[in-house]
Amino acid sequence: MADIAPAGLRYPWETPPEHGTAAIEVAPGVLWLRMPLPMKLDHVNIYALDEGDSWTIIDTGFSSKKSKAIWAEALAGPLGGKPVSRVVVTHHHPDHVGLAGWFQTEHGAELVTTRTAWLTARMLTLDTQEVAPAETLSFYRQSGMHSELLEKRSNDRPFNFADVVDPMPLGYTRIRQDDTIVMGGRTWDVHIGNGHAPEHATFWSRDDNLVIAGDQILPSISPNVGVYATEPMADPIGEWLEACERLAPLARADHLVLGGHKLPFTGLPKRMEQLIENHHGALKRLMDFIATPRSASECFPPLFKRKIGEGEYGLALVEAVAHLSHLYQTGHATRALRQQDGAWVYQSKV
Numbered sequence: 001m002a003d004i005a006p007a008g009l010r011y012p013w014e015t016p017p018e019h020g021t022a023a024i025e026v027a028p029g030v031l032w033l034r035m036p037l038p039m040k041l042d043h044v045n046i047y048a049l050d051e052g053d054s055w056t057i058i059d060t061g062f063s064s065k066k067s068k069a070i071w072a073e074a075l076a077g078p079l080g081g082k083p084v085s086r087v088v089v090t091h092h093h094p095d096h097v098g099l100a101g102w103f104q105t106e107h108g109a110e111l112v113t114t115r116t117a118w119l120t121a122r123m124l125t126l127d128t129q130e131v132a133p134a135e136t137l138s139f140y141r142q143s144g145m146h147s148e149l150l151e152k153r154s155n156d157r158p159f160n161f162a163d164v165v166d167p168m169p170l171g172y173t174r175i176r177q178d179d180t181i182v183m184g185g186r187t188w189d190v191h192i193g194n195g196h197a198p199e200h201a202t203f204w205s206r207d208d209n210l211v212i213a214g215d216q217i218l219p220s221i222s223p224n225v226g227v228y229a230t231e232p233m234a235d236p237i238g239e240w241l242e243a244c245e246r247l248a249p250l251a252r253a254d255h256l257v258l259g260g261h262k263l264p265f266t267g268l269p270k271r272m273e274q275l276i277e278n279h280h281g282a283l284k285r286l287m288d289f290i291a292t293p294r295s296a297s298e299c300f301p302p303l304f305k306r307k308i309g310e311g312e313y314g315l316a317l318v319e320a321v322a323h324l325s326h327l328y329q330t331g332h333a334t335r336a337l338r339q340q341d342g343a344w345v346y347q348s349k350v
Helices: 065-076 100-107 115-125 134-142 147-155 236-250 268-289 300-304 310-329
Strands: 024-027 030-036 043-050 055-058 084-088 110-113 180-183 186-193 200-205 210-214 256-259 333-337 344-348
Touching: 024 256, 030 065, 043 256, 084 100, 084 180, 100 110, 110 115, 134 147, 186 210, 186 236, 200 236, 236 268, 236 310, 268 300, 268 310, 300 310, 310 333, 310 344
Parallel strands: 055 084, 084 110, 210 256
Antiparallel strands: 024 030, 030 043, 043 055, 180 186, 186 200, 200 210, 333 344
16 A cells, blocks of 8 residues: 655655665665565665765664675665665664664674663663563553453563564764764754654754654654553653654754655654644543543554554554553543453543
């Protein structure tokens, strides 16, 4: 199905490059590549910035034999045989950091990212579980996960970060809010987002109209904003809205936004408005829906307005928890443990 640009946005390229074997030059010295992902969102965008005798790449894709083989083709093909000297990772999620350690150890590349992204990624690669931790199962139960799915997750080997992320050696270069970084002959301002991932880096060129946005700003989808057992009282919705409202004044109509998924686009001021309003709208629908007390798993209809399958269930659940917890923590809802299943149920305040 074609990716349709939301109202007010435009896609300069309607067809993406073939995975790994081709690249599209989106600006002088800036190549857009794609790597495949084995999930419904079946790709991640990679950007290669020409440093003359080498490349800086933005994000990496999953770690797998297939991904490494595709990277070998990309390096020999679209990247012209020049080495990767630097890997810049926007945030810690596996589809973005998966091969950062491999580029460091096998290619001698420098890793550049935020402190939270590096610490989180390295910690998760070292945390391998053969069975789901009790804390995770308790979190699922309190979120109202369906009993048959909870039983299945109790017995199955859980997803481990290290399954798709190469080991990460010691050492990286930190970036933070208000830093500048020179990449591909341009000076970029670093602006930090939050919500989808903590301390998510975005890059805004001082020399032309480019914005490298990772998953903080996507065109036709909103990035997942979820609460997990690691920090059950986190408020990523509040952090997401704060980040969007802080980044929105930077947006110009001529900005070409290079996101981590989907297509590059223009119309950034409108998109920032949409991303903010999407969540305010979801919170309003949710407030109406929880006039009757409901658990997170019972709140999919007003949030997603479509059927959620098993493959999407986990992400939908943590996003529902995030929205409900935001309402609770901002004083717009109450919550209580439901005796029959041990789930938190939330109710809007009159």
